[in-house]
Amino acid sequence: MRLKLSRLKKNKVFMKHLRWDVTPQDLFKPRFVHSEKDRDLIKETQGFMFYIDYVDDTASLMVMKTYNLTSKTIGEIVDVPQELLLNAVKKEGVKPIADMYPIDEELEKWLKSQLDITA
Numbered sequence: 001m002r003l004k005l006s007r008l009k010k011n012k013v014f015m016k017h018l019r020w021d022v023t024p025q026d027l028f029k030p031r032f033v034h035s036e037k038d039r040d041l042i043k044e045t046q047g048f049m050f051y052i053d054y055v056d057d058t059a060s061l062m063v064m065k066t067y068n069l070t071s072k073t074i075g076e077i078v079d080v081p082q083e084l085l086l087n088a089v090k091k092e093g094v095k096p097i098a099d100m101y102p103i104d105e106e107l108e109k110w111l112k113s114q115l116d117i118t119a
Contacts, residue, residue: 004077005115015115022045024102025097045066045069045071046066050063050103051103054089059086062075080110080111084110091104
């Protein structure tokens with residue numbers, strides 16, 4: 001699904017559960033829930049996160065939803081400057097996890113401004 005930030009900004013569920021603290025590395029960390037006391041592990045990544053898909057020198061900003069340790073990419077954000085995405089994936093030391101690149105501080109700052117997030 002192709003999405004615009006202006007549409008996501010109006011989605012109260014998305015905005016309430018958007019996670020800036022979850023990266024692809026966090027998402028793929030092994031979690032084993034065997035008992036009720038382990039249930040907090042489910043909450044570590046639950047919500048929505050941005051990641052960058054990078055193939056053949058083209059980068060796309062994607063949105064993933066995680067719920068109960070199950071994740072699914074729900075769409076591609078179409079109104080993001082390609083330069084910001086490429087800068088994030090080409091930064092020194094940045095490596096993909098399961099072909100997913102994390103967003104960087106510059107892209108996060110731009111996204112927050114587009115989503116009217118001030119905190």
